[in-house]
Amino acid sequence: MSFFNHRTDEYGGSLENRLRFAREVVEAIHAGAGDDFPVQLRFSPKSMIKDFGVGAMPGETFTEMGRDMDEGIEAARLLVSYGYEALDVDVGSYDSWYWSHPPMYQAKGLYVPYARQLHEACPEIPLIVAGRMDDPELAAAATADGTATLISLARPTLADPEIVNKLQRGRRDLVRPCISCQEGCIGRIEHYSSLRCAVNPLAARETERPLPQASDRTRMxxxxxxxxxxxxxxxxxxxxxxxxxxxxxxxxxxxxxxxxxxxxxxxxxxxxxxxxxxxxxxxxxxxxxxxxxxxxxxxxxxxxxxxxxxxxxxxRLLDLGEGVPVVEATDALLDQDALGKQVVIIGGGLTGCELAISLRERGVEVTIVEALADVLEKNAPLCMANHVMLHDLVSYRGIEVLAGARAEHVTAAGLLVSVDGDQRLIPAQTVVTAIGYxxxxxxxxxxxxxxxxxxxxxxxxxxxxxxxxxxxxxxxxxxxxx
Structure with a gap:
């Protein structure tokens, strides 16, 4: 895309020049393997980039700095004319990582609207659609209306390698769900160069760790x-x-x-x-x-x-004295509607931030009080896509964050906090503690x-x-x- 490609030779400038390397690759493959050898390409018709290293939020109105759909459609036509038999559609880029590797904060089937635009403009191009497509009704609808020729499942097959067979038998209840945490897969690849799955401990080591069966002597x-x-x-x-x-x-x-x-x-x-x-x-x-x-x-x-x-x-609990109700995060999550319309959350870890996002969806005014310099600093390493998206969502959803702040005590009007030696009263109907376990x-x-x-x-x-x-x-x- 022109946002990154500033070359002045035959690989820069026009769209055709910027796609030259992709053209040379597919031509070389067909030259060696034959014209009847199918070649597909993972292709992002839209980049979701607001700036270098800054991705856009779902539903956000923004100026696309990378590839937009108009250029994406033109590029798709060129790629197929070069010899690619199918395009495997996603959106995003390394600068909008949580689109390319969607966490649970992204909607299921998040690529379908973009694939549909591409299909409507280029109905002759076979499209493979990925992106949290493990909901069988969603996948069936995308193939039924022609948006997708094939559905691509990656992370769900780590969670349950038999997902397709189980769905084919009508046994959705037997499918072990991918929870889109990306802890075992993308997260461990980032930090340890090792592929695993959070919910399926046997992923990527099926032959290494077969389950030993109990005998009459060992059964317990x-x-x-x-x-x-x-x-x-x-x-x-x-x-x-x-x-x-x-x-x-x-x-x-x-x-x-x-x-x-x-x-x-x-x-x-x-x-x-x-x-x-x-x-x-x-x-x-x-x-x-x-x-x-x-x-x-x-x-x-x-x-x-x-x-x-x-x-x-x-x-972990805090003694904050007498005043507005103080509720622990677990109880707050289970009864969010009882917290009122102004809530202060003490603790900006994973639990506190996710509760804050959930409350904002209900129209609640939320402030996070965090003792450290920023939210999400104390958690174990999260997958970068999950960490960055949750961090960005806190700001995007209009959640106020008081970093470097210490909760002092509640009053009849809210929570008194200390920030840089100054005291401040944050109005609240309920104070929630999310300070760990x-x-x-x-x-x-x-x-x-x-x-x-x-x-x-x-x-x-x-x-x-x-x-x-x-x-x-x-x-x-x-x-x-x-």
Whole structure:
């Protein structure tokens, strides 16, 4: 695109010159492989760039600095005339990374509107459409109206390699959902040059780590205390291996803290993941006890050969005195409509920022109070696309951020904070604390006293995220009594 390409030779200037390298590539392929060898190209008809390193928000009105649709359509026609048999359509660029690698903050099927414009202008060009297309109704609609010749699935096949076969059988309920966190895939490629998947611990190591099956000699009864994702994953794997997991959950449903985390509109796949686990445990015949808190007596009477403590974490709390209600983030996520129209969130980590975005969708005025120099500074490394988009959304949605600020105490009118030595009152109807969690593993003492071998897994061992909780449950359950 001309925004980046300032060359003055035959590879710069006109659109044809800027596409010259792509033309030479396809001509060389056909020269070597023959004209009947199909060649496709990943192609972005629109760049979504506002400036160097600055992407546009979904729905934002902006001046496109990269390739716009008019040039994209012209370029598509030229590329097909050069010998490309199909175009694999996305939008975005390295300067608008969260379009090329869409996080959960992007809508499903985000490329479809642009592919449709391209199809309407060039109906003769076969188009492959990607971009969070794991919703079968969405994919079917895109192919039915001719927008897409083929649907491309990448991340969803890491989450569940059998997704297409399951959908073909009409068993959408069996598909393990991609949650678009990009922690295990793009994030780990960025930081560790290693491809994995947050929800599928066997991704990219299927032959390396086959699940060892239990024998009559090694088969065990395993008490699992806690029905969050770590406990559910452990129960699933143990059951698949032929052990007998018995899961106790103190609340009235499975899912743990992910239930609250899945409440924002853009986190629906988190709730779908819980539903997938529920179905898996049901199909595997796992014994599940809800509303069943575990104490020393239950542990001693369990007859367990091994115990997995998956009791999760406890929110960190602040004593802010008397005044407007102070609510912890988990409770706030579960009952957002009860918070009022002015909310202050203490803590600008992942939870605080996602809650803020969710509240803005409801028309709530939100201020984030963050002790560090910026939001999202204390989280474990996120995929750059997720980190940058969430960071940009905070500003774009009109959320005020007070960085380098310390919460002092609540009053009848809001929250008093200290910023650079000055005090400021932020009006609020509710103050929400989102300052992290601490592992909850007090039952470890009771398990030790019972003399039963055990492991602590998930947030009860170390507070992290969905990926590490699932991986914890998998690793322990896959290796237990091999």
């Amino acid at each position: 009864r395993v008490l699992i205390i806690g029905g969050g994702v770590a406990g559910m994953e452990a129960a699933r794997v143990l059951a698949e291996r032929g052990h007998t997991p018995v899961l106790h959950e103190a609340s009235d449903r499975l899912g743990g803290v992910v239930i609250a985390g899945g409440q924002p509109s853009f986190k629906e796949d988190d709730l779908a993941l819980i539903a997938w686990y529920e179905r898996q445990l049901e199909d595997l015949g796992v014994e599940v006890h809800l509303n069943s808190p575990v104490d020393a007596e239950v542990i001693r009477a369990s007859g367990a050969d091994h115990v997995l403590v998956a009791t999760g974490s406890t929110p 601490t592992p909850r593993h007090e039952l470890e003492t009771e398990v030790k006293a019972a003399g039963i071998p055990y492991h602590v897994i998930g947030d009860a061992r170390r507070c992290a995220n969905i990926m590490y909780a699932i991986w914890d449950g998998f690793e322990v359950a896959s290796q237990l009594a091999k």
